[in-house]
Structure formats: C-alpha cells, structure tokens
Amino acid sequence: MAGKDNRVTINDVxxxxxxxxxxxxxxxxxxxxxxxxxxxxxxxxxxELGYKPNFYASILASQKxxxxxxxxxxxxxxxxxxxxxxGVEESAETSSRFGxxxxxxxxxxxxxxxxxxxxxxxxxxxxxxxxxAPMFRVETLNFVKKLDASGVPYVYIDSKLEDDSYFAYFGxxxxxxxxxxxxxxxxxxxxxxxxxxxxxxxxxxxxxPTVARRTGFMEYMAEHCPGTDIVNVFIDPKNxxxxxxxxxxxxxxxxxxxxxxMFNSRxxxxxEYIRERAFKGVRVVGFDALEKNLDAxxxxxxxxxxxxxxxxxxxxxxxxxxxxxxxxxxxxxxxxYTQMDILNRYxxxxxx
Amino acid sequence: MAGKDNRVTINDVxxxxxxxxxxxxxxxxxxxxxxxxxxxxxxxxxxELGYKPNFYASILASQKxxxxxxxxxxxxxxxxxxxxxxGVEESAETSSRFGxxxxxxxxxxxxxxxxxxxxxxxxxxxxxxxxxAPMFRVETLNFVKKLDASGVPYVYIDSKLEDDSYFAYFGxxxxxxxxxxxxxxxxxxxxxxxxxxxxxxxxxxxxxPTVARRTGFMEYMAEHCPGTDIVNVFIDPKNxxxxxxxxxxxxxxxxxxxxxxMFNSRxxxxxEYIRERAFKGVRVVGFDALEKNLDAxxxxxxxxxxxxxxxxxxxxxxxxxxxxxxxxxxxxxxxxYTQMDILNRYxxxxxx
DNA sequence: GAAAAATCCGTGACCGTACACGGAAAAATT
DNA sequence: AATTTTTCCGTGTACGGTCACGGATTTTTC
Numbered sequence: 001m002a003g004k005d006n007r008v009t010i011n012d013v014x015x016x017x018x019x020x021x022x023x024x025x026x027x028x029x030x031x032x033x034x035x036x037x038x039x040x041x042x043x044x045x046x047x048e049l050g051y052k053p054n055f056y057a058s059i060l061a062s063q064k065x066x067x068x069x070x071x072x073x074x075x076x077x078x079x080x081x082x083x084x085x086x087g088v089e090e091s092a093e094t095s096s097r098f099g100x101x102x103x104x105x106x107x108x109x110x111x112x113x114x115x116x117x118x119x120x121x122x123x124x125x126x127x128x129x130x131x132x133a134p135m136f137r138v139e140t141l142n143f144v145k146k147l148d149a150s151g152v153p154y155v156y157i158d159s160k161l162e163d164d165s166y167f168a169y170f171g172x173x174x175x176x177x178x179x180x181x182x183x184x185x186x187x188x189x190x191x192x193x194x195x196x197x198x199x200x201x202x203x204x205x206x207x208x209p210t211v212a213r214r215t216g217f218m219e220y221m222a223e224h225c226p227g228t229d230i231v232n233v234f235i236d237p238k239n240x241x242x243x244x245x246x247x248x249x250x251x252x253x254x255x256x257x258x259x260x261x262m263f264n265s266r267x268x269x270x271x272e273y274i275r276e277r278a279f280k281g282v283r284v285v286g287f288d289a290l291e292k293n294l295d296a297x298x299x300x301x302x303x304x305x306x307x308x309x310x311x312x313x314x315x316x317x318x319x320x321x322x323x324x325x326x327x328x329x330x331x332x333x334x335x336x337y338t339q340m341d342i343l344n345r346y347x348x349x350x351x352x
Numbered sequence: 353m354a355g356k357d358n359r360v361t362i363n364d365v366x367x368x369x370x371x372x373x374x375x376x377x378x379x380x381x382x383x384x385x386x387x388x389x390x391x392x393x394x395x396x397x398x399x400e401l402g403y404k405p406n407f408y409a410s411i412l413a414s415q416k417x418x419x420x421x422x423x424x425x426x427x428x429x430x431x432x433x434x435x436x437x438x439g440v441e442e443s444a445e446t447s448s449r450f451g452x453x454x455x456x457x458x459x460x461x462x463x464x465x466x467x468x469x470x471x472x473x474x475x476x477x478x479x480x481x482x483x484x485a486p487m488f489r490v491e492t493l494n495f496v497k498k499l500d501a502s503g504v505p506y507v508y509i510d511s512k513l514e515d516d517s518y519f520a521y522f523g524x525x526x527x528x529x530x531x532x533x534x535x536x537x538x539x540x541x542x543x544x545x546x547x548x549x550x551x552x553x554x555x556x557x558x559x560x561p562t563v564a565r566r567t568g569f570m571e572y573m574a575e576h577c578p579g580t581d582i583v584n585v586f587i588d589p590k591n592x593x594x595x596x597x598x599x600x601x602x603x604x605x606x607x608x609x610x611x612x613x614m615f616n617s618r619x620x621x622x623x624e625y626i627r628e629r630a631f632k633g634v635r636v637v638g639f640d641a642l643e644k645n646l647d648a649x650x651x652x653x654x655x656x657x658x659x660x661x662x663x664x665x666x667x668x669x670x671x672x673x674x675x676x677x678x679x680x681x682x683x684x685x686x687x688x689y690t691q692m693d694i695l696n697r698y699x700x701x702x703x704x
Numbered sequence: 705g706a707a708a709a710a711t712c713c714g715t716g717a718c719c720g721t722a723c724a725c726g727g728a729a730a731a732a733t734t
Numbered sequence: 735a736a737t738t739t740t741t742c743c744g745t746g747t748a749c750g751g752t753c754a755c756g757g758a759t760t761t762t763t764c
Contacts, residue, residue: 010751011751021750021752025753029752031753054749054751056749057749057750057752058750059751061752061753
C-alpha cells in the first residue's frame with residue numbers, strides 16, 4: 001500500500017539472481033535459451049523483489065509496431081456508427097503513444113459482399129488484433145475462425161456471436177435494453193397502443209442485432225401490459241414519403257394514449273414526423289444518443305432515449321487489445337456489458 | 353491522417369535547426385539560456401516538422417516524482433465517499449506509472465477542526481497538486497488561497513466554491529440534478545404530497561452541497577406541480593429510532609399518492625423504513641449508486657436513483673492534474689459536469 | 705577423443721529524452 | 735586592451751528496458 005519509491009529494476013533482479021539482465025529479459029519474455037535452473041532462480045527473485053518492468057522503458061526500447069484494425073459498418077457524420085468511429089479515433093490517439101496504430105475499415109452493412117471483401121483484405125495483411133462489429137453471422141464466424149487460426153485476437157463490439165474464442169466483447173445487453181425500454185415506455189401509464197416502427201430490412205434474413213431488443217420489449221409488455229395493442233410499422237428510412245405515408249396510416253385510428261418506439265437509432269425519423277403533424281401527447285421512446293435524437297429530446301418530440309456510450313465501448317475494446325499486446329495482460333472480463341443510460345430532456349445536455 | 357511511422361525526434365529538430373539537442377530541450381522546457389534567434393529557429397523547425405516529444409522517453413529520463421493529495425471526507429466501505437476513494441485508487445494505479453503518487457487524506461465532514469488540521473498537514477508538506485472535496489466554505493477558501501500562493505494547482509470535486517483560481521472542477525450539476533429529480537418524481541403523475549427528507553445537519557451553518565439540488569427540485573415543482581404539498585422532514589441518520597418516529601409522523605396523514613425524496617445519498621434509510629412498514633405505492637427517488645441504494649432499487653422500495661460516477665469523477669480530477677504536471681497540458685475544460693445517470697430496477701445491474 | 709552442434713548466457717549498442725557540466729563567445733567592466 | 739562576467743550552447747551520461755551478436759559450455763556425433 002505504501003507507495004515504494006525504490007523501484008526495482010531489471011539490473012537489480014539480474015544481480016540478485018547472479019545472471020545478466022539479458023537472461024532476466026529472456027525469462028521475462030519467455031524467449032527461451034535459458035536453463036531451467038537459471039529460469040527458476042530469476043523467477044524466484046522477481047517474486048521476492050516484486051519486480052515490475054518499467055512500462056515506459058519497455059515501450060521505448062522495443063520499437064514494436066502493432067496494428068489493430070476495427071471492422072465496422074460504414075457511417076456518415078452523426079449516425080450511430082460514427083459514434084463508434086469516434087471512440088476508435090480517441091483510443092487510437094492514446095494507443096499511438098504505445099506504438100500501436102489503429103485503423104478503421106468499413107463495410108456496407110446491407111451488402112454481404114462488401115463485408116467479405118473487407119475481411120479478405122484484413123486477412124491478407126494480418127494485423128496484431130481485430131475489433132469487429134458483426135452484422136453478418138455466417139461470414140463473421142468464418143472470418144474470426146481464420147483470425148483465430150492465425151493467432152490474431154479479436155474482440156466483438158455492439159453485438160457478439162455464439163463462438164467462444166473471442167478475446168472480449170463490449171456491448172449493451174440487448175434483451176435487457178428492450179425490457180428497460182418497455183418499462184420506460186409503459187410504466188405508470190396505461191397505453192392503448194404502441195407502434196413499433198421497424199425498417200424494411202428487419203424483414204429480411206440479415207442478422208439484426210436489435211431483434212433481441214425487440215424480444216425484451218415484447219416480453220415486458222406481455223408480462224406487464226397484456227392489454228396494450230402492439231402494431232408493427234415498416235418503413236423505408238431512406239424514403240421520407242414512405243415514412244410519412246406509413247405513419248399516417250398507423251396514426252389513423254384512435255390515436256389517444258399512444259406510444260411509438262424504434263429499436264434502432266432512427267427514432268428521430270418519428271420525431272420529425274410528429275413535429276410535422278404537430279401531434280401532442282404521443283409517448284416516443286428510442287435508442288442512442290445521436291445528435292438528431294438529442295435534438296428531438298430537447299424539442300419534446302421524443303420523451304426518452306436509452307443510450308450507451310458506444311464511443312467508450314469502442315475505446316475499451318481497442319484498449320483491451322492494446323493492453324494485451326503491449327503488456328500481455330489478459331482481459332478482466334470477457335463479456336463487458338456497458339451501462340444503459342436513460343436520457344430525457346433534463347439530463348441529455350450533460351451526456352458527454 | 354495517414355499514421356506516419358517516421359517519428360521526428362529531438363535530434364532531427366536539433367540537426368535541422370543547426371543547434372544541439374541540449375538547446376532544443378531548453379526551448380522545449382522554457383529553461384532559458386537560449387538566444388532569441390536560436391529559440392526562434394528551433395520553434396520554427398518544431399512547427400515545420402510537427403515534432404512531438406516522445407512521452408515515454410521523457411518520463412523515463414526525467415525521474416521526477418510528483419505527489420498528488422486528495423482531501424475528501426472520511427468514509428467507510430459502501431458509503432458515498434468510498435466511491436470517490438475508489439476512483440482515486442484506480443487513477444493512482446495509472447498515475448504511478450508516470451511517477452506520480454497519489455495520496456488520500458480524509459477529514460471528518462462534521463468537524464471543521466479536523467478539516468483545518470488536514471489542511472495544515474498538506475500545507476506543511478506541499479504536494480505538486482491537490483484534489484479537494486469542499487465541505488467547509490471559509491476554511492476551504494483559506495486553504496486553496498494558500499495553495500494558490502505556493503503555485504500548487506488544486507481541483508475541486510463534487511462541489512466547487514466561488515473562487516476562480518481553481519485548476520478544474522469535476523462534479524454533477526447540482527441544481528439541474530434536483531430539477532431532473534423532480535421531473536422523475538412527478539412527471540406524468542399527480543402526486544399529492546412529497547416528503548423531502550433531510551438530515552439534521554442541513555439546518556446548521558455548514559455549507560451543504562445539496563442545497564442547490566434542493567433548489568432545483570423546488571423550482572421544478574413550483575413550475576410544473578404547484579399544487580403538490582411539499583413537506584420537510586428532518587431526521588438523524590445515525591439514530592434509527594428517530595428516523596422511524598419522524599417518518600411515522602410524516603406518513604401519518606392521508607398517504608395516498610405520495611412521494612419521498614432525499615438529496616443526499618441516504619435514501620436507503622427511507623427504503624428500509626418503507627420495507628419495515630410494508631408501504632405500497634409510495635414513489636421513492638434518491639441519489640447515488642451506493643450498494644444499499646441499489647439493493648433498494650432491486651427490491652422495489654426505491655423507484656429511481658440519480659447517480660453520477662463519482663469514481664470516474666475523482667479519477668478524471670487526478671488525471672487532469674497528472675496530465676498537467678507531466679505534460680504541462682492545460683485543462684480541456686475548467687468546469688466538467690459529469691453526466692446524470694437515471695437508474696431503475698432494470699438498468700441498475702449494468703451500472704459499472 | 706576430436707569435431708560439430710546445440711544450448712546457454714553476457715555484452716553492448718540502441719530507444720528518445722533530461723539535465724549537469726564545462727567551455728566558447730559575447731558583453732560588461734576596469 | 736585585458737579581465738571579469740554573463741550569456742549561450744554542445745557534450746556526455748543516465749533512465750530502464752530490448753535484442754542482436756558472439757563467445758563459452760555442454761552435449762551430440764562419428
């Protein structure tokens with residue numbers, strides 16, 4: 001506890017063990033070429049003296065260059081994946097001090113082929129570690145299997161797959177986030193109808209990370225509000241007219257005491273619609289702290305958001321790899337569920 | 353953007369500027385003994401080459417030992433200040449790598465004399481930087497004035513005072529947290545009565561950081577729920593009998609549609625009482641993610657908590673000082689308001 | 705038992721910076 | 735003009751590691 005100032009160095013260990021620092025270094029890095037008994041002795045002395053290598057001397061001396069690549073969906077400024085990218089950017093800065101470069105490569109999340117292509121590029125020039133946000137189940141499994149075979153550690157962010165040789169996972173508990181969302185939507189009020197707004201793609205075969213979220217939501221509703229009418233509305237987010245038409249239809253009936261929810265980050269589309277139509281009293285709940293969503297929160301067109309720090313998530317993913325690469329540290333926890341932040345108009349301005 | 357691998361070193365700069373690395377070093381650290389024109393030239397070359405000192409070589413070479421002390425109220429495991437202490441502990445670990453030792457000293461927050469004593473001890477053996485959680489206004493101002501005079505940077509955590517030579521502040525926006533709290537308590541329901549449970553000390557002259565929070569709460573209520581009856585209840589937290597008696601009195605009347613709130617971290621006392629009396633339907637809202645409070649959340653005796661990551665807060669405070677001491681970095685922002693986290697039974701388990 | 709191979713280990717040159725030391729050049733003094 | 739003082743700057747060592755290189759021992763081979 002009492003911080004010792006007399007740091008013990010590799011030379012101290014060497015002297016004490018009656019060998020040279022070269023030998024100590026060899027056992028430290030398991031580089032072989034050390035007789036069992038020297039090894040033994042050095043290890044014992046290290047233990048006794050409580051030797052900790054000087055991190056900085058180490059980095060300085062070993063001019064190793066590690067490279068980490070992050071494979072995430074394409075993004076444009078302000079959307080969900082741009083947050084992740086920002087997190088990567090941030091940790092890249094820190095990591096560069098450690099001689100680790102971090103590289104972001106993106107793929108079209110609606111196009112398997114582009115994902116395959118990116119994977120191949122990564123495999124062609126193997127990095128020291130990989131961070132991947134999986135959208136295509138089979139292809140990702142295939143990808144990571146090859147990484148694993150080459151001894152390249154990989155970590156999942158956002159969502160994970162059911163293999164188990166991943167190095168770590170950082171993401172939101174999807175099911176629970178849906179459950180929580182339902183509670184926020186419904187608790188203490190008796191809603192007659194809830195629109196679940198989904199985007200067309202949901203219907204297709206892609207592995208959509210938000211399905212678990214929807215499941216959580218539905219489960220809560222079934223348990224706590226069996227009487228509430230839940231209506232699915234499918235929209236094409238790229239087509240404003242379509243959005244307007246579909247929502248007009250959905251809002252047509254008796255729109256008293258209604259709720260609207262989306263399980264991806266696009267709730268601002270709904271907010272926009274509601275602003276246009278000047279609807280009052282609709283309870284709108286969504287996910288992710290995109291700037292557009294926060295604006296909707298401020299203007300009162302969205303009541304609540306559930307957010308995660310995807311930037312921090314990404315940063316932690318990268319850092320976990322860096323720690324491992326540089327310091328050989330194992331992960332603290334393999335599965336890291338980041339907190340679910342509930343935002344409303346009164347606390348959103350203090351969200352990062 | 354494209355990560356350059358060819359880091360430029362102090363030698364490159366020296367060569368380019370036609371001087372020796374010693375001179376470059378002198379201008380880098382403003383150590384004088386450099387002619388204006390050499391200085392000029394070096395500065396220009398640094399600019400051109402985009403030279404960034406190698407952090408690690410720098411730390412390694414300068415064997416400076418910095419010491420930071422954190423002055424916070426005494427704590428026992430599980431209470432509010434223990435969270436802060438934990439954050440300090442964490443950042444202490446990181447900081448030790450930088451040759452910075454972090455030391456925690458505590459005072460009795462109910463005893464000015466103990467605070468004075470601690471301050472004197474700190475002043476007697478000046479550290480390189482100070483983190484302080486102020487509870488006594490006058491004494492703290494006096495303390496920091498002396499620190500300032502000695503050129504020791506200090507940062508406030510938790511709450512800040514109205515001087516302005518502090519290096520930084522990390523804390524929750526107290527007024528807004530009260531405002532938010534009121535919204536969480538009252539929004540969408542029509543409460544008849546709200547008990548504001550306070551501890552005796554509130555009545556005395558101590559500078560209580562939670563007054564701003566209470567003000568925020570009251571302001572919201574005045575604006576949005578003028579009809580709600582707000583009743584102050586003073587308890588002695590150390591005396592369970594007193595708590596029970598006072599709350600019994602407060603709950604005596606028509607206890608339909610009631611709310612209870614506390615502005616410090618002791619809401620678990622109320623939860624305990626409610627559990628004992630097996631009251632139903634009371635809306636209980638409080639602050640801070642103490643283990644006891646989280647338990648109350650899980651068991652349903654508290655509906656909502658507003659939390660802050662006081663550990664992260666403390667860590668950031670220490671880190672800001674470390675960055676400044678080691679790297680001479682100025683603060684990003686002087687006032688750092690940490691986010692206000694809304695916790696209920698469904699997201700509290702993922703809160704760190 | 706000598707030669708070849710394998711094993712083990714010490715040496716020393718770095719990594720990029722900080723800073724003490726002492727000397728050269730310029731300025732001030734006499 | 736000679737001397738002293740001041741200003742300015744280059745040199746060299748240390749910080750605590752990493753790793754290539756080559757030498758010394760030991761083991762294997764024939």
